[in-house]
Each structure stands twice: as C-alpha cells, then as structure tokens.
Amino acid sequence: MASLPLAGSARLPILAGMTPRRLLRALLPALSLSLILIGIAWLNPRAISYFGFTLMLNLAIPIALATIAQMFVITGNDLDLSIGTFVGFVGCVTATWLHDAPLFGALVLLVSIGAYAALGALIHVRKLPSIVVTLGMSFVWQGLAILLLPKPGGKAPDWLLQLMSFKPPWVPFPIIAAVVIAVVAHIGLMRTSYGAILRGSGGNPIAISRAGWSLLKTKVTMFTLAGIFGVLSGMALIGITTSADANIGNGYTLLSIAGVILGGGEFVGGRVSPIGAVIGALTLALAASPLLTFMHIPPDWQVGANGAILIIVLAARALISRREG
Amino acid sequence: MAEAGANIIVRLDGVEKHFGAVRALDGVDFAVHAGECVGLVGHNGAGKSTLMHVLAGTLTPDSGAIAIGGASQSGYSVVLAQGLGIRCVFQELSLCPNLTVAENARINHAALKGLGWRRRAGDLILARLDEIFPGHGIGAGDIVRDLSIGKRQMVEVARAFTVTDDPLRLVILDEPTSSLDSHTAGQLLSFVRRVVAGGASCVLISHLLGEVLENSDRIVVMRDGKVVAADTAAAFDRDKLVTAMGAAGKHARAGAERASERHSAAPVRIRARPERQLDDAELVAHEGEVIGLAGLSGHGQTELLLQIFKGASRRTDRIEVTAPVALIAGDRQADGIFPLWSIAENIGIRSIARLRDGILISRAREDELAATWREKINIRTPDIRNNILSLSGGNQQKALFARALGSDARIVLMDDPMRGVDIGTKREVYELIRAEAQSGRTFLWYTTETDELENCDHVYVFRNGRIVADLGRGELTEEKVIQSSFQAAG
Numbered sequence: 001m002a003s004l005p006l007a008g009s010a011r012l013p014i015l016a017g018m019t020p021r022r023l024l025r026a027l028l029p030a031l032s033l034s035l036i037l038i039g040i041a042w043l044n045p046r047a048i049s050y051f052g053f054t055l056m057l058n059l060a061i062p063i064a065l066a067t068i069a070q071m072f073v074i075t076g077n078d079l080d081l082s083i084g085t086f087v088g089f090v091g092c093v094t095a096t097w098l099h100d101a102p103l104f105g106a107l108v109l110l111v112s113i114g115a116y117a118a119l120g121a122l123i124h125v126r127k128l129p130s131i132v133v134t135l136g137m138s139f140v141w142q143g144l145a146i147l148l149l150p151k152p153g154g155k156a157p158d159w160l161l162q163l164m165s166f167k168p169p170w171v172p173f174p175i176i177a178a179v180v181i182a183v184v185a186h187i188g189l190m191r192t193s194y195g196a197i198l199r200g201s202g203g204n205p206i207a208i209s210r211a212g213w214s215l216l217k218t219k220v221t222m223f224t225l226a227g228i229f230g231v232l233s234g235m236a237l238i239g240i241t242t243s244a245d246a247n248i249g250n251g252y253t254l255l256s257i258a259g260v261i262l263g264g265g266e267f268v269g270g271r272v273s274p275i276g277a278v279i280g281a282l283t284l285a286l287a288a289s290p291l292l293t294f295m296h297i298p299p300d301w302q303v304g305a306n307g308a309i310l311i312i313v314l315a316a317r318a319l320i321s322r323r324e325g
Numbered sequence: 326m327a328e329a330g331a332n333i334i335v336r337l338d339g340v341e342k343h344f345g346a347v348r349a350l351d352g353v354d355f356a357v358h359a360g361e362c363v364g365l366v367g368h369n370g371a372g373k374s375t376l377m378h379v380l381a382g383t384l385t386p387d388s389g390a391i392a393i394g395g396a397s398q399s400g401y402s403v404v405l406a407q408g409l410g411i412r413c414v415f416q417e418l419s420l421c422p423n424l425t426v427a428e429n430a431r432i433n434h435a436a437l438k439g440l441g442w443r444r445r446a447g448d449l450i451l452a453r454l455d456e457i458f459p460g461h462g463i464g465a466g467d468i469v470r471d472l473s474i475g476k477r478q479m480v481e482v483a484r485a486f487t488v489t490d491d492p493l494r495l496v497i498l499d500e501p502t503s504s505l506d507s508h509t510a511g512q513l514l515s516f517v518r519r520v521v522a523g524g525a526s527c528v529l530i531s532h533l534l535g536e537v538l539e540n541s542d543r544i545v546v547m548r549d550g551k552v553v554a555a556d557t558a559a560a561f562d563r564d565k566l567v568t569a570m571g572a573a574g575k576h577a578r579a580g581a582e583r584a585s586e587r588h589s590a591a592p593v594r595i596r597a598r599p600e601r602q603l604d605d606a607e608l609v610a611h612e613g614e615v616i617g618l619a620g621l622s623g624h625g626q627t628e629l630l631l632q633i634f635k636g637a638s639r640r641t642d643r644i645e646v647t648a649p650v651a652l653i654a655g656d657r658q659a660d661g662i663f664p665l666w667s668i669a670e671n672i673g674i675r676s677i678a679r680l681r682d683g684i685l686i687s688r689a690r691e692d693e694l695a696a697t698w699r700e701k702i703n704i705r706t707p708d709i710r711n712n713i714l715s716l717s718g719g720n721q722q723k724a725l726f727a728r729a730l731g732s733d734a735r736i737v738l739m740d741d742p743m744r745g746v747d748i749g750t751k752r753e754v755y756e757l758i759r760a761e762a763q764s765g766r767t768f769l770w771y772t773t774e775t776d777e778l779e780n781c782d783h784v785y786v787f788r789n790g791r792i793v794a795d796l797g798r799g800e801l802t803e804e805k806v807i808q809s810s811f812q813a814a815g
Contacts, residue, residue, distance in 0.1 A: 022471070193438035196428040203421035210383055210419055211432045212404040270423040 025320050029263045029279040032313045036286045043294040050172055057174035058240055060285035061164075062087065064178055065233035066252045067259035067281040068185045068274060069226040074260050075189070075202045076222040077268045078123065078130035082138035083230055083256050086112070087249030089141040090234025095154025095244035098235075102157065113227035120223025124216050138253070145246035152245035156238045164239030178278050185274035188225075198222060202270025258310055259284055264317070283313075332359040333395065334495050334526050335380060335411065340389030342375055349375040350386065351550035357495055362517060362527040364541030364558065366534065368570050368621075368807060370773060371547040373530050374416065377497050380528070381413035382406035394494075407433075410494030412485040414501055416530075418477055422470035426450055426480050429469060436489040453483040457516045458509055478504040482513060486520065496520070497528040502536065514540050532621055534566055534811045546570055567811070571775075571803045594736055594767040596645040597636070599629050601790035608785050608792060610736075610769060615762050617781030618771040620810045622741075625790030626771040627655070630738045633769065637736075648767070651675055651734035653725050655741035655771075661725050662713050669695035669709045671724050675732040698727035702757055719750035726754060730761060737761075739770045743777065755780050775803050786810055 040056075041048045047056060066083055073080040090109065098105030119137060123130050166173050189195040201208045201218040209215050233252070238244055261267070262283055263276030287309045292302045334357050342350040350372050357363050367373050378384035379391070382403040391398045393409045406413075412433075420429045427447035431437045437446045447465030454461050458479050469477055478501070485496050498517070502510035517527050517540060531537050537544060537558075544561050546554040546569040554569040561569075591612040598607040608629070610616045618626040634652050636644030654660035663671055673680050673691040680690045695709040704723050706716060713721060722742060729737050743751055758768055758780065770781060778784050784801055786794035786809040794809035 022468075191443070193431055193442045196424060196431050200421035200424050200428070200432055203423035204419065207419035207421055208432060210381075210403055210413075210415070212402075212407055212435070213432070270421070 025264065025317070026273070026276070028313075028317055028320065029273075029276040029283070032262070032316075033279050033283045033286070036283055036291055036309075040286065040291050040294060043291075047290065047294070050170075053172040053175060054167075056290040057172065057178075057282065057285060059237075059288075060174050060282050061177045061181075062233045062237035062240070063252065063255055063259065063285050064181050064278045064281035065229050065236055066249075066256040067263070067277045068181060069229035069233060070256035071185070071260045071263075071265060071272050071274060071277045072189070072222045072225040072229070073130070074257075074265055074267060075199055075270055075272050076219055077202050077205075077270070078134075078219075078222075079257070079267070080134045080226055081131060081253055082134040082141055083226070083233075084249045084251060084253030085138045085141040085145065086116075086227075086230045087234040087237060087252045088244075088246055089145040089148075089249075090231050091238045091241075091244040091248050092145045092149040092154065092246055094160070094235050094238040095156055096148060099155050099157045109231050113224060113231060116227025116230070117220050117224040120220040121216060123223075124219040142246065142250075149244055149246050152243065154238075154244045156242050156244075160235060160239040161242060164236065178282060182275045182278040185278070189272070189274055194221075199270045199272070202268070202272075255281075255284055262310065262313055284310075333357070334359050334393070336392045337376075337379070338390040338392070340376075340379060340386045340391070342379065342384060342386045348550045350379070352389070353547075353550070353552055355545065355552065357526050357528060359494070359526055360521055360524045361542040362521045362529055362540060364537035364544040365528055365530045365547065366532075366537055366544065366566060366570060366811075367547035368775070368810075370549075371570070372550040373547055374499060375550075376547070377413065377415075377499055377528070377530065380406070380411060380495075380497055381415075382411070383413075407491055410492035411497070412493065412495070413497045414482055414485045414499060416499040416503070418474075418481055420469045420477055420481055420484075423468070425466050425468055426463060426472075427465040429480065430484050430487060433484055434487065434489045449487050449489070450480070450483055453487050454479065457483055457486065458512050461509075474504045475506065475509065479509060479513075486516075493525055495526045495528065497530070499530045500532065501529070502531065502533065510536070532811050534563055538563065538566070567804055567807050570811075571807055592647070594646070594648055595633060595769065597629060597633050598643045599625055599787075599790055599792060600632070600643065601625065602792060606792045606795065608769075610767050610783075612735075612767055613762050613765050614783060615758060615768040615770060615781045617778045617784040618769065618787060619775070619778055619784050619806050620787035620793075622773045624787045624810075626787050627740050628790065629787075630740050630769060630771055634738055646736065648735035649733050650736045650738060651729035651732050652738045653729050653740065653742045655739075655744055657718070657721055657725065657744075662721055664712075664714055666713060667710045668699075668704065668706060668713050668716065668724055671713045672698060672727045672731060675728045675734070679733070694731055695727070698731050702727060703753060719746045722746050723750065723754065726757065730757070730766075735765070736767045736769070739768060739772075741771050741773055743772065743774065751777075775806055778806065 046052065066087055070080055070083055090112065093105055093108050097108055119133060122128065123133055168176060189198060197208060197213055198218050198221060201215055205215055208218070234249065237248065241248065259280040260272065260277050261280070263273055263278070263280030265272040265277060288302070288306055292305050297305050336356040338354055340350055340353045341348070353372070353376060355376065365373050365376070375384065379386050382401050382405060385401070391401050393411070398405065421432065427443055427450060430450040431442060431446045434446070437449070451465050454463055461476070461479055463472065463476055463480060469480065472480070482498070482501050486493065501513060505513065514536065517529065521527055529537060529541055538561060541558045544556065544558050544566070545552055546566065548570060593609060594612050595610040596607060608616070618629070620626060630652065633644055633646060634650055637646040637650040640646070663674070669691050672695045673686070676694060677686065680686050680694065682690070692709060698704065699706065699709055702723050704716070704720050704727065706720070713724060716724065725742070743754070762768055770777070772778065778801060782798050784796045784806070785792050786796065786806055788810060794805070796805060
C-alpha cells in the first residue's frame with residue numbers, strides 16, 4: 001500500500017507516515033468511543049455536560065488503570081487473569097490498613113507489587129504459561145481479600161476521597177485523569193528507549209536476547225509495572241466507592257483484557273497501544289451502564305448487550321486488519 | 326594461508342558442537358584476518374549456520390578454543406562478541422516486526438538512549454541504508470511488519486553495519502541476498518567490498534556460488550561438520566567448489582538397481598506446479614513411483630508437499646491429485662506424534678473410519694492394525710499399548726510410517742522424515758518404501774540428504790520455490806543435484 005500524503009499528518013507526529021488503513025486502524029478505538037458518545041447524546045442530550053461526564057465516567061479511572069496494567073502483561077505475550085481479584089485485594093487493603101495504619105498499609109501494597117515482579121520471574125524462569133499461574137494467583141488474592149474483609153465495609157483514607165472527588169474547572173476530572181494515564185503510559189512504553197526493548201520482547205524475543213538483552217529483566221519489568229498500575233487501580237476504585245468489598249474488582253479481569261483489545265492491542269506480537277487501551281477502557285465504561293440505561297434496557301440484559309457491543313467493535317477491527325494484511 | 330603474519334581477528338581451534346547424536350561441528354579450525362572477506366559454502370547440514378552461531382556467541386561450543394584479536398576467550402557470549410566488534414546477520418530475520426526501523430536499530434545499540442534517542446537511532450540507520458542501498462525508500466518511522474521482505478532484509482543488513490560505542494571488526498552475513506533482487510544484492514556486495522577495503526572483515530555465506538567466488542578473498546568449504554577445503558578465491562572455480570561440497574569419494578550405488586525406465590505407462594497420480602514456477606515445468610508422479618524432491622532446505626519443497634496434501638481434498642488448477650493422500654511429517658515432535666497417546670492409537674488415527682465399531686473405536690481392531698505393522702516394520706516395543714514416547718526416535722518415526730502405510734492412502738508424502746534417525750532404521754524404511762512402491766503406492770519424498778535420493782526413480786531439484794532440474798534415475802548424480810541447488814551468478 002503506497003503511503004498517500006495525508007493532510008495535517010505533519011502536525012500529529014503519532015500519525016505521521018501512516019498508510020490510510022493503518023490510520024483507520026489506529027483511529028478505530030476513538031471511532032467506537034465517538035459512536036457510543038453520539039448514541040448517548042442522541043438518547044439523552046443532558047448527559048453531555050460537565051456533571052454528566054463526571055457521573056458516567058466515574059468508574060472509568062480504575063478501569064483505565066487496570067487496563068494499562070493488563071496491557072503491560074499482554075505486551076510480553078502473557079495474560080493476567082488475576083488483575084481483577086488483585087484490584088479487589090488492593091481495595092480491601094486500602095479501606096482497612098491504609099486507613100488505619102498508613103505506613104503498614106503502604107508496606108503491604110509494596111510487597112504485593114513485589115509479588116507481581118516475582119510472578120514475572122517465575123513465569124520466565126520456569127517457562128510456565130502465564131494464564132495458569134495468574135489464574136492460580138487470582139484465587140490467592142481473592143482469599144486474602146476475604147480474610148481481610150469478610151463483610152463489605154472499611155473506609156477509604158480521607159486524602160484519597162478528596163483526590164477522587166476533585167472538581168477541576170471546565171473539564172471533568174475523569175477525563176483529565178484518563179489523559180494523564182494515557183500520556184504517562186504512552187511515554188513510558190512507546191517513547192523511552194527501554195520501552196522499545198520491552199515491546200520488542202513481545203515481537204521477537206529471540207532477536208532481543210541475541211542482541212544481548214535479558215528477557216528475565218523485561219518480563220519482571222512488565223509484571224512490576226502491571227502490579228503498580230493494579231495498585232493504583234484498586235486505590236482509585238476505593239476512592240470512588242468509599243468502602244470496599246472482597247469481590248469489588250472481580251469484573252476487572254475481563255474488562256481490562258477487553259479494553260486492551262478494543263484499543264487496538266493484540267494478544268501476541270507485542271502490538272499494543274496505551275492511548276488506545278485508555279480509550280478502550282472509556283468505551284467499556286460508557287457502554288456498560290450509562291448508554292444501556294438510556295436505551296431503557298433492563299439491568300438484566302445489560303451485561304449481554306455490553307458483550308454484543310464488544311463483539312461488534314472487534315469484528316469491525318478484524319475486518320479492517322484482514323484487508324490490511 | 327598466504328598472509329600468515331597478518332592480523333587475525335578471530336580464530337577457532339578444534340571447535341566441536343553436538344546436537345544429540347548429530348555432530349554439527351566436528352573439530353573445525355577457522356580464522357578470519359583483518360580486511361578480508363571469507364566465503365563460506367557447503368551443502369545442507371554442513372555446519373555453516375552452527376559455525377556462525379558459535380562466532381556470534383549465540384551457541385556455546387562443546388569443546389575447542391575461540392580467540393578474538395589474539396586473546397583467548399572463555400565464557401564467550403553475545404554481549405562479549407558485540408563488545409569485540411563481531412556482528413551477525415542471521416538467516417532467519419531477527420527484526421522485531423512490531424517496532425519501527427529506528428527502534429530496531431536501538432535494540433542492537435545500548436548506547437542509544439536518553440533524550441532524542443529516536444532521532445539519533447533513525448539518523449544512524451538511515452545513513453547506513455542510504456550508503457548501502459541508495460534510493461531504498463524506507464523511513465525510520467516505518468513499522469517493520471509493514472515492509473516487504475526484501476526491505477526488511479535491507480534494514481537488517483544495514484543495522485549490522487551501524488556503529489555507536491562498539492567497534493565494527495567482523496560482520497557475518499548468512500544468505501544476505503536471499504530476499505534481495507539482483508540490483509540491491511549488487512549494491513550490498515559492492516558495499517561489502519568497500520567495507521573490506523576499509524579494513525573490516527566479512528564472512529559471506531551464500532548458496533549463490535557466483536556471488537561467493539566474485540566477492541570473497543578466501544573461500545572455506547564445509548561438509549559434514551568439517552572444513553574440507555580452504556584456499557584463496559582465485560584457486561576455486563564453480564566446478565571445484567561443487568566437487569569439494571560433494572562427497573570426497575564417490576558413494577557406491579547402494580541398493581538393488583531398479584527398473585530405470587519411467588513408469589510412464591502407469592496412471593498419473595499427481596500433477597503439481599509450484600506457485601512460483603515461471604515456466605511450465607511441473608511435477609508428475611505415476612503410480613508406483615518414488616519421486617525425490619531435492620535442493621537446499623527451505624526452498625519450497627515442504628510448501629509444495631502441503632499444497633499437494635490440500636489439493637487432495639480440494640482440486641486447484643495447479644494441483645491435481647487422483648488418490649487418497651497421507652503425509653509423514655518431518656518435525657516428528659511438533660507435527661507427527663500425539664505424545665499422550667499409545668503407539669496403537671498413534672498408528673490408528675489415520676484409519677479411524679476402518680477401525681470403527683458403531684460410533685466407538687474398536688480397540689481390538691486398532692490393536693490388530695498396530696500389531697500387524699509392528700511385525701511388518703519391526704517397531705521395537707514389548708506392548709503396542711505403551712505410550713509412544715517410550716519408543717526411541719527412530720521407532721517413533723516407524724510408527725508414523727505405519728500410520729501412513731496402514732491407511733487407505735495410495736500416495737504418501739514424506740517431508741524429510743529421516744531427520745535424526747539412525748542408519749539401521751533408515752535401511753529398514755528404505756526397504757519398506759521400495760516394497761510398497763512395487764505394490765503400487767506412490768511416494769513423494771523430500772529429503773535433505775543427497776544419499777537418500779538414490780532410492781528415487783525420479784528427482785526434482787528445487788530452488789527459490791521453483792523446480793529447476795528434473796533428473797531421471799540414470800542422470801542422477803550428487804554433483805548435478807548440488808549444481809542445480811546452487812545458482813550461478815545473479
């Protein structure tokens with residue numbers, strides 16, 4: 001496919017030099033988000049407002065953070081099935097220890113990030129399938145969360161509550177947070193020199209190790225980053241809900257995977273997009289309850305309708321990428 | 326060597342490397358001097374690639390010494406090799422397809438970091454690309470998987486010649502022109518000559534003998550893991566190289582002479598034209614024939630076998646198959662055996678329809694089939710219900726032959742099935758193939774071992790996905806096969 005000169009491509013370095021089809025593919029996540037927004041605006045114009053977005057996108061922040069965590073793992077051709085219960089565990093720690101004994105709580109969270117790093121090392125050294133290891137770990141995190149908080153309760157630390165209910169002028173807080181998350185992850189993974197090595201380890205691990213890089217180090221880095229963003233996601237979630245429940249994050253495993261794929265990522269080959277992943281998370285957050293509630297779809301059917309939206313978007317992407325190949 | 330006192334960049338002494346029973350390198354002495362281009366040639370499995378991996382530090386030899394720049398190296402590794410200025414362009418592409426051209430350059434240079442690394446990496450690789458392949462049309466921000474295979478190879482080659490912190494002393498090029506057209510290949514080779522004139526060295530591995538003869542100062546010929554000839558390029562010509570690569574002494578024609586006339590009277594079983602074939606040459610197999618597919622490995626033989634296999638269920642205009650087909654895979658562990666199943670189940674899977682009893686598989690009939698074949702081809706096992714992995718490699722392969730021969734298939738496709746099989750088993754299987762062919766089965770046999778071609782009635786030699794020679798039994802010699810596998814200049 002010859003590259004046609006694109007108007008304005010010089011102004012947007014990310015899009016520079018792209019073939020039209022690659023451009024279409026890169027814009028697909030944004031396109032699907034726009035479609036959902038148009039749908040909401042058509043059904044309920046009043047939702048498109050400062051207050052409306054603050055409400056609708058409230059839960060988008062923890063979903064976006066969990067999606068970024070999952071994206072780091074997927075970059076290395078692995079899958080993290082424990083991110084949901086890990087977010088739940090972090091939530092329980094946040095609502096109990098971090099509130100009552102901040103230092104100890106922070107230490108527990110640091111140790112749990114260390115556990116993620118150790119998992120990465122284990123998966124690499126023993127050549128274990130990440131799906132199995134993380135599936136096992138999901139029960140461990142869930143069990144720890146239930147031990148910590150057998151009944152829903154606890155209380156978020158005040159500073160966290162204040163942060164999450166921050167009301168900046170003009171732009172709703174969730175949108176600012178999403179932009180910050182996307183930019184940080186984009187710079188870290190797509191622009192730094194070590195980020196190139198991390199992505200390369202998903203694209204062609206043999207080439208990376210032949211060039212003298214340690215694949216153990218890349219894997220541990222990926223899982224550590226996943227742990228860090230998982231902790232941020234759990235804390236953000238508790239900052240919004242104000243109290244915790246051991247099962248609070250269970251849905252996040254599949255949401256985060258769907259967010260990465262919706263955002264243009266692929267399960268293997270190190271092809272991911274942090275910006276796309278955040279947009280994917282926003283799309284999922286909007287498609288989950290607001291849109292479907294406005295469509296007067298009863299709650300019983302919302303989960304299924306949500307799945308249908310996901311399949312439609314992914315089918316459109318598959319169609320575009322097949323023609324690309 | 327003429328330049329005995331010259332500055333030696335790398336020297337290998339008595340290097341050995343074994344993979345199981347296979348001696349990939351069997352005591353190799355090899356040296357490269359500063360400012361020379363060494364051509365390295367040899368047939369399939371001669372040990373060229375293994376030697377190159379040892380030089381690049383990606384494989385550790387079992388024994389022998391490596392000295393770089395006169396200093397003996399212990400614990401030689403990739404990182405050390407890079408630090409000492411040894412680079413390698415591997416035959417299988419080692420770019421990351423999901424990264425940009427600039428990012429791929431970064432992977433090989435730890436020094437490219439900090440602010441502005443993307444621009445510096447891009448400038449570095451583009452400068453080399455411009456120098457080697459003027460008018461290449463590649464951008465630093467292009468993602469590698471969007472590039473054509475030829476352009477990917479250009480990036481890979483250019484990357485090997487980029488310099489940051491580490492010196493550049495020796496670049497090993499393994500089939501660097503395999504995906505390049507003649508124009509860009511010429512650009513690359515003249516660049517290699519410029520680099521060598523500038524004092525660096527190159528090792529050039531290529532199956533294009535003309536390319537090696539024209540561009541090397543010295544040529545080293547390998548065969549069966551050993552260096553069998555080494556001299557200045559001027560001392561060789563095409564025929565001498567071919568002779569050196571072939572058997573040192575002629576192999577005696579083994580096996581009983583079979584009727585050498587083509588079975589042209591017998592009905593045609595297969596008619597197939599490779600996808601990339603430009604002329605109208607085609608592969609024809611009659612009933613009862615053993616047809617050999619020869620040439621260097623990876624030149625389209627396996628692809629054609631797989632297309633014929635598919636063609637049996639869905640006819641295409643290029644491929645016509647008139648009888649049921651069975652395929653014997655070459656990579657036994659990956660494509661052949663079911664590791665959790667018993668020997669009998671592994672043999673019976675191709676004949677399930679016959680072994681059925683109602684909707685279930687009849688254990689008795691499965692055992693009966695397996696027992697017949699255990700007897701017939703002597704699979705060494707106390708119990709046919711043992712797990713397939715309890716067998717040795719050769720006997721596992723026999724079980725795969727039993728799977729194909731015990732089925733209703735009249736055509737058997739063999740994808741280099743004798744890899745890593747001991748000589749005794751091979752003899753037994755040759756015998757079996759001969760007997761089965763006489764009873765009217767047709768065999769298509771891709772082999773990387775030239776000796777095995779002597780069991781064939783007719784041999785097609787492949788190069789770059791095309792049939793380039795069509796040899797009857799009478800015309801078949803090892804020289805002819807090698808001659809056709811290795812292209813002349815261009």
